[in-house]
Every structure is written in C-alpha cells, then in structure tokens.
Amino acid sequence: MAKLKIGQLVWQFAKELKDHISGGMEYVDPITYKDRISKCNECPNLTEGHACALCGCFMPVKARWATSKCPDTPAKWNRHGKKDNTDTGDKA
Numbered sequence: 158m159a160k161l162k163i164g165q166l167v168w169q170f171a172k173e174l175k176d177h178i179s180g181g182m183e184y185v186d187p188i189t190y191k192d193r194i195s196k197c198n199e200c201p202n203l204t205e206g207h208a209c210a211l212c213g214c215f216m217p218v219k220a221r222w223a224t225s226k227c228p229d230t231p232a233k234w235n236r237h238g239k240k241d242n243t244d245t246g247d248k249a
Contacts, residue, residue: 196234
C-alpha cells in the first residue's frame, strides 16, 4: 500500500467534511456504526492508528457520518440510506 501524502490526506478530509456539513451533519445510528467499524476493523487497509490506508481518514469518525462510504472497491459499506456507491439521487 502506498502511503498517502499530506496534501492528499487534507484533500480527502476536506471532501468528507464538506459532504458531512452539506448533508446536514447527520450521523448513523449505533447499530449501523457498529457494523461499519467492525468491517473496518477486519479490513487489511486499516492502519494501527485506525486510519484507512486508501483515503487516510480516521475511521472511528468517518464511520459515524451518514454521508461517508468505504473507499474500497467494492465498498464494504455505503452512504447511509444508499444501495450502492452509484446511487446518489434522491429516493422517490
């Protein structure tokens, strides 16, 4: 795994934070959080510092944000209320 540069880490965090704020700063329920973080803990991309090696995010925080998704392909978990990573439209 290639180590992300500081600029990439800042950019990724800024994008996640923008999505979190523009999404109403919503958090997932405790059951969804537990499911997400358990998948992260089993993932080989999780570092000892609980950061994702793919995006650089601190996963105990990112996994709580409803607007966040796993950066892996395929994603291990998706945005809250979305079927998959391509479903970005409003539900009718």
